Amino acid sequence: xxxxxxxxxxxxxxxxxxxxxxxxxxxxxxxxxxxxxxxxxxxxxxxxxxxxxxxxxxxxxxxxxxxxxxxxxxxxxxxxxxxxxxxxxxxxxxxxxxxxxxxxxxxxxxxxxxxxxxxxxxxxxxxxxxxxxxxxxxxxxxxxxxxxxxxxxxxxxxxxxxxxxxxxxxxxxxxxxxxxxxxxxxxxxxxxxxxxxxxxxxxxxxxxxxxxxxxxxxxxxxxxxxxxxxxxxxxxxxxxxxxxxxxxxxxxxxxxxxxxxxxxxxxxxxxxxxxxxxxxxxxxxxxxxxxxxxxxxxxxxxxxxxxxxxxxxxxxxxxxxxxxxxxxxxxxxxxxxxxxxxxxxx
Numbered sequence: 001x002x003x004x005x006x007x008x009x010x011x012x013x014x015x016x017x018x019x020x021x022x023x024x025x026x027x028x029x030x031x032x033x034x035x036x037x038x039x040x041x042x043x044x045x046x047x048x049x050x051x052x053x054x055x056x057x058x059x060x061x062x063x064x065x066x067x068x069x070x071x072x073x074x075x076x077x078x079x080x081x082x083x084x085x086x087x088x089x090x091x092x093x094x095x096x097x098x099x100x101x102x103x104x105x106x107x108x109x110x111x112x113x114x115x116x117x118x119x120x121x122x123x124x125x126x127x128x129x130x131x132x133x134x135x136x137x138x139x140x141x142x143x144x145x146x147x148x149x150x151x152x153x154x155x156x157x158x159x160x161x162x163x164x165x166x167x168x169x170x171x172x173x174x175x176x177x178x179x180x181x182x183x184x185x186x187x188x189x190x191x192x193x194x195x196x197x198x199x200x201x202x203x204x205x206x207x208x209x210x211x212x213x214x215x216x217x218x219x220x221x222x223x224x225x226x227x228x229x230x231x232x233x234x235x236x237x238x239x240x241x242x243x244x245x246x247x248x249x250x251x252x253x254x255x256x257x258x259x260x261x262x263x264x265x266x267x268x269x270x271x272x273x274x275x276x277x278x279x280x281x282x283x284x285x286x287x288x289x290x291x292x293x294x295x296x297x298x299x300x301x302x303x304x305x306x307x308x309x310x311x312x313x314x315x316x317x318x319x320x321x322x323x324x325x326x327x328x329x330x331x332x333x334x335x336x337x338x339x340x341x342x343x344x345x346x
Contacts, residue, residue: 031057035101035129039067042194045142046135047174049073049128062317062324063102075099075125078106079114083122089149090123090339093136094157095165097273098127101322109323112332117339124151132165133158133253134175134186140257144264153339154266155302156257159273160286163232163246166253170195177249184252233285242289251293258299270294271335274305276321279312307334 032038035058036048043049050073058067068076092098092110100108110125117123126139136156143149166177172192177184232246254270261268270290278284287305294301308315308330315327323331 031059033058033060035067035096035099037196039069040129040196041073042173042196044190044194045175046128046138046189047131047170047191048195050075058102060102060320062320065102065104067100068105075108075110075127076105077111077114077125078104078108079111079123080106081115081117081119083114084119087120087122088153089151090117090121091126091140091143091151091154092123092157092335093140093154094127094271094273095131095159095162096127096129097159097323098125098157099129100125100127100328101129102317102320103323103325103328107325107328109328109332109335112329113335113339116332116336121339127157130165132168132174132176133162133250133257134166134177137186137253137257137260138175138189141260144260144266150264151266154257154261154268155271155335155339156254156268157271157273158250158290160232160275163242163250163286163289166249167245177252179245179248184248186253186256240283240285242285247289247293250290251297254293254299255297258297267300269300269302269338271302272304273331274308274312276313276316278305279309302335302338304331304334 038056039051039054039058040048041051050069052069052071052073054073055066055068058065070076090113092113098109100110105111108125110123110127114121114123126136126143128135128139133156140154167179168174169176169188169192172188173195174191175186175189178187232243233240234243258268260266272287272290274284274287278287284305287303291301291303293299308327311326311330315323315330317324
């Protein structure tokens with residue numbers, strides 16, 4: 001019996017190695033479908049960050065692109081414009097939209113923004129996949145306090161899932177906001193459980209495991225999104241509204257970021273990233289909640305929904321929900337008008 005089991009396991013191992021080899025021969029560069037397990041590594045303070053100097057193909061049904069990470073683990077710059085010496089530094093923080101999910105180098109919103117603004121500015125892309133705003137805040141603190149970088153402007157780009165991500169510990173793998181009787185507080189930094197480890201490293205170096213991880217994530221995605229919506233959205237007399245804890249957590253983080261920036265002379269603004277549903281439904285509850293929070297905290301609010309409304313759905317991958325090349329282009333143009341201040345945002 002033991003020999004049969006050993007033979008079965010050996011045969012299975014050989015089959016797996018053969019399949020891995022076939023996938024490597026068919027692909028001209030490492031190809032991954034799950035960016036979180038391939039382009040990212042664990043970080044004790046932030047939960048996870050990008051893998052430095054890593055380059056690979058990111059492929060899904062809607063796109064097939066090469067993603068290159070720079071020496072600090074952020075999306076490598078692809079803008080045509082080269083900033084001049086002494087250029088005004090602009091930080092753009094966020095998650096997968098800022099990271100450039102599904103678009104080529106040079107097409108990312110921050111590359112568009114750099115080219116639109118010209119050599120008088122240097123635009124930094126500090127987007128990390130699946131991050132919440134709490135993690136973006138901690139990254140800002142690290143760059144300013146530890147790395148001694150002092151930007152003139154900081155733009156935090158917020159998507160709907162940031163409201164729930166701020167409350168989600170990812171099973172102890174990331175910092176999050178805990179809301180209690182005495183208010184909101186940022187907890188779990190350093191993290192209880194470092195993201196990734198040997199399993200994620202193995203996935204990063206295996207085509208087959210990346211495909212299997214992607215398929216597993218696809219099965220979980222629909223259920224997970226429904227759970228997040230139920231966690232944040234509540235029905236109200238005037239329609240759907242963002243619930244109490246999610247709103248309180250977001251207000252806390254934005255208040256902390258504004259105070260941090262104000263104390264250092266940094267201009268801080270929040271940018272709302274619309275979801276596809278905003279263009280086809282009468283209400284936009286996440287936008288309304290974010291706008292109200294920003295107004296209450298005195299944070300400048302940049303709305304991408306109205307300027308993008310005319311071509312709304314056409315700015316997104318049809319089966320994915322992220323911006324396509326046209327979406328990044330339009331968002332970059334809108335942000336450039338806000339940064340430059342010479343043209344109205346329309």
